[in-house]
Amino acid sequence: MTQTEPLTRRPPLRDPADRYVGKPVDRVDGPAKTTGAALYSAEYPYPDITHAALVHATVTRGRITGIETDQAAAVPGVIAVLTHLNAPALKPAPKQSPMNLSSLVSGTSVDYLNTDEVHWNGQPVAVVVAETLAAARQAAALVEVAYEEFPATVDFAAEEPKATPQKSDLLQSGEGKKGDAEAALAAAPVSLDLRYTTPPHHHNAIEPHATTAVWDGDRLTVHEGSQSIAWAREHLALRFGVPAANVRVIAPYVGGGFGGKSSLWPGTIVTVMAARATGRPVRMMLTREGVYRTVGGRTPSAQRVALGARPDGKLTSLIHTSVTMTGRVGGGPEQVTSQSRHLYDAENILVRQSLVQMDMVSNATMRAPGEAIGTFALEAAVDELAYGLGMDPIELRMRNEPDRNPIDGKRFAHRMLREAYALGAEKFGWSGRTPEPGSMRDGRWLVGMGVASAYHPAWLFWANIKVRLFADGTVLVRCGFQEMGMGGATAHAQIAADALGVPLGAVRVEYGDSELPTAPPAGGSGQTASVAASLLAAADKLKRSLLALAKRSPGSPLRGLRPRDLQARDGGLHPVAGTGESYAAILTRAGRDHADAAIGSESRAGQVAGQLKFMAQFLRDRRRFVRAAAGAQFCEVRVDPDTGEVRVTRWVGVFDVGRVINAKMVASQLRGGIVMGIGMALSEATLVDPRTGRIMNPSLSEYHVPVHADIPAIDVHWLDDPDPTMPLGLVGVGEVGITGVAAAVANAVHHATGRRVRDLPITLDKLL
Template sequence: MSSVSDWEATANPVKDNRAGLIGKGVDRYEGPLKVTGTAPYAYEVQPPSPPAYGVMVGATIATGRIIAVDTAEAEAAPGVLAVWTHLNVPAQPPRGAKAHPRSTQGSKPALESDKVTYWGQPVAFVVADTLENATAASHLVKLTYDADTPDVNFAKRLSDAGQPPGEQDVEIGNFDEGFANSPVRLDETWATPLQNHCQMEPCASLAWWEGDRCIAHTSIQMVKPAQHGLAETLGIGRDDVHLLTRYIGGGFGGKGQTYDDLTLAALAARALGRPVKVAFTRQQMMHGTIHRPATVMRVRLGAEKDGRLNAFSIMTWTHCHKDGSFTEHASNFARALYAAPNRLTGHRLVRLDLPHAGPMRAPGEASGTMSLECAMDELAEKLGLDPVELRIRNEPPADPENGRPFSQRQLVRCLKEGAQLFGWDRRRPTPGQVRDGRWLVGMGMAAAIRGNFLLPAKCSFSVDADGVITVRQGMTDIGTGTYTVLAQIAAETLGVPLGKVVVEIGDSELPPAPGSGGQFGAATAGSAALAAGMNLRKAIAEMATSDPHSPLHAGDPAEVTFQDSVIALENRSETLADLIRRNAPEGLTVEGEIRPAQDAQKWSTQTYGGHFVEVGVDPVTGEVRVRRMLGVFAAGRILNAKTAKSQLTGGMIWGVGSALGEGNAVDPRYGSLINQDLAQYLVPVQADIGDLDAIMLDEVDDKANPMGIKGVGELGNSGAGAAVANAIYNACGVRVRDYPITPDKLLAGLIAQGR
């Protein structure tokens, strides 16, 4: 974290205060706009003049080349303004090119060549006066391909996998020897499927030009990389792109990068001299944006008879695009979870003719815990130990990989309190012992872990003559509550009501922040906001004590208090608005920033949790119903109890989906994904979730940042699916290691048992 001055140490009103706005479950800042439908998402922004509408055409092969193009019918269709393919798209710099060496993203040209590298790749683009005319004309574009045989079978390519670029396996001690000498051993393999993000709002963009400057609204989680990448693609200066992303209808990592909708909207707007809107259809989202890749994970555990791990290994095989290198790091999380002297973890990567893989909520942990946390349950059964007790016995005193002390670690408390609150003592260790009518009922649990990160960020605070505080930051809100927590920090730091705070985010012209993702958003943005707020507080206090017309004149700035829009010193006070009107009628603005501390690497900083689940299994149909679900989490200082709980329970629900239904399959003939809409791609709905609760332990991690904040957005998803799988086994005695656990897989196991 950044250094804290003596003034901040004595005058910081939020660091140790537990009675203020921070932490309270206040309503969303932007909630009224969203529930009334007046929050303008990228596609809904009103441009300065009537827009044209663009529709992308996707390739119908997975690999090969376009050998003929016929756009005559499309160009002659009603309302059509332009039809582009690789033959006539405006010139763009080569992929990855950077005219400015400090750009955080290089050029991403659209329709760049006749080469096709995945099914659904945008290969043509139609612009018309209405969306209906553009859609109709897009079906008239005729493309002829020279198709190659797609290489898309992940399972058949496992033996060809290699190490990801720049990575090596991590071994501590001697795993083979430790495993061989362990009296109790487990060696099993789990598989998770390819998953799609399925955000409520598809990726969409609107662009227009003001002279030589491009104005672009898009749905993106990170502002600066999008601005830089678009500028490089358009061949203009970075300051000549004004990129905005005010409201985002879900991201989950899938909007951590830009796609061809943004590039094509900007290119077409420049070519046509009018605003252009482009959006992915739901079907196009499945192929045209990134996905979580499938994994195969081999877990080997060797333990002493008392349950203490002697040897531990998780090796992951995963896949990416032929030209990519993204790796689902499903082994990494385990490196900080359990103690064992002999350890081996690593990854293998297969490149396929599939769309690009990328981050998806809790990348690594979401998949990895589905194996390890089930393996721990299987080991507990072999040992005759309770699963909670096994995990507690393997609690490390320090980070088991690097020996660093933990900044805060309350995993054991999460497990113990969760077990007590859930009624874990009523669980029957032997599977299939509890019935409720026709249902077999069981309980399961799993541990949760997710790394904590802090990135550089800036923020500005302004106060005007009416005493209104305006927060400005190039941060984003993907539904997680960024607007709200920034408003809470501002209100508490400056002692004004929430109604006196304005929050402006999602704009490339605002002080830069890394954006939303990786569970670093709240801690990073919030820490920068605190720094800006403290700087403004100090400036106001110094202004008041140096102003001969102020009742606070000649006082100690560090003793000035801020409450209810009034600044006070002992028994002297005046309103914040009066002070500003007298001294800075045009307003006062200051900036603050946060950077990771130089000693940040001395600590192992994680977030933790414990999941507890009760399910019912119908032995006749194989149907699974989640009856109860409880999560107990330790994730630093909570900024907003309501939005944090929403994030945690949302992650838990995601875990239910991953365990029971979510996943996509590849058609080996065409290299396409079989499930291409929300009718076929199954995510949990209200009726799928029973009694659900998340509890957050009190924690302030002062090694993480000045406010002790950590993230929660991905923690809830870590381990949740494994807890469901473990509960299923306890209910009916069937282990399914190939996710999702669908009725057909359960029925096969039940039939094999003779049920």
């Protein structure tokens, strides 16, 4: 969607040294969001709009034997009550495969309202459509469902011993090893072998999932807070048996996602189904409880970390294994041991991931899936080893900092973890820490300091893009990427302005619409880099076409020059020779008012080619080097010795994230990840009844996320050193901020109290 108004006059001249990349530019969508002009998915006005409410299954696994809807249908304003007995037919969800990336958008494999089978407690078994939201919700409460219940698997702790090894695929490996880590552990002079657990988590975006669906014949428009609008379009077209060209998904503003809006969950599919069945526009806004019942969250985990070392701290063995959950009807593995393949130069390494299938709503990606919980176990264990060796935790890490990837010897594309720790220790005042647990106080409070490493792999996908340069020097960038608050439109306006030599205000960015050129999902911290790569290529292509155009124009001072002889400045092209030729002059002389450049194709063949190009590049890069963002997290806590209350009082994070595109937005992203990590460490847990599989705390009154009073001032820094293998040298920042946070808190709590808490969250009862 358009985010700035087009200029009506030529922009002012601009000095070529005045670059926008790296500056703390205000968000171009800031005014729309702060004034209420921005429309979210549940706010689009349509004539005769109706409202929908779900009826959720109250058993974990079984079959519907009877469903009574007469009372619901009698509520004034009710238009339809859809169940498996009268709902329109769906096409089955495709089998998930890395060779068909759009298949990964399926939240579950269930044919919603097309089956009498129940697969988890909370699965939608009916939907009510009414003239008002109040009527829809009142009627939904009156639907009565009878079930035949089947045995179900819902207790993660009970199922953990039955876990099976995770299979490797093109995107993830279930196991990695170097040497004989178990034998080295047994022979190590100093060793530890520990168990860590983390509970399920839910995303709790400020905008709960909501969908507005409108059918016009066999054409469908969906307003959906989505992190993957292109894949959502493909999925909806398949499920409802229409061409993808007939489906439009619009999502210019998404009120937070964190991975929870990467997939299409039941609410979206059922809303589109209800709109088709009633012939009316339908809107469904999930309640907060409805999100918990129908949208997957982070899997629980049980992890083993075993470390063996010589007395000087050199690691001889590193073992990290995990057990996580997938739903029986969907979900996927988390890369819990990912960072343990790369962070420490142990002589022998074993990482292995195992899975259990459960009768729960499918698990979903959640900010830094795998590394967020994996760094907790690994980094807490490294801290324990440091105490066992009588060594400073930073010194132990630096003694085991690798020059190349530990398991396979690949080079690092970019790695400045030593520099991050050095700067962080200086900013935090680490040298003022006394090492003995319980040795630091502030009045009655016990004071503790902890550190941990942050780590998240860097991804690069493919993106299609179109760039149009007008004769007046204004630029239009069109790309269907997603904006969840991270500032993508602003970042790409900055990149385009620098690439084409125009003022920032001359760039207009359109995004968040499946009718725009296809972009990758907002996930894996890879969207900005992926779109930037195509944007830079389009800008270069555009300048080449302008040069070719000028060469064909009699009298042009650019005749005979090459693209490398040109530099962008002042909204025009000024060759080194100093001719003063501008965009306007080139286009006017050629009788044109604009020039276009496109990267990628929207044809079916073009989409397949783009996906194949991504897979080829992904596999080629994986063979050549390891690419990641990293950092050092420093935490100070105060603990009340009588009550066990923990307060995080200071935080410093220093990150190696390549070149920074927008200093203000990067600081916001890193702080946001740290805040989410503090919640994971101290309060967040989705509580599941081990008898019924029902989530017991499906609301923000019982699922405790941090509030402003829980968070201190967070001091973040970055090294701003470009990664030479990435476009502009940038590396994603959206997820690295949460990694290492829980471990830094746990390590600080141990330093304050002498107590080790290996089971998150760190609640009062675990410290008393």
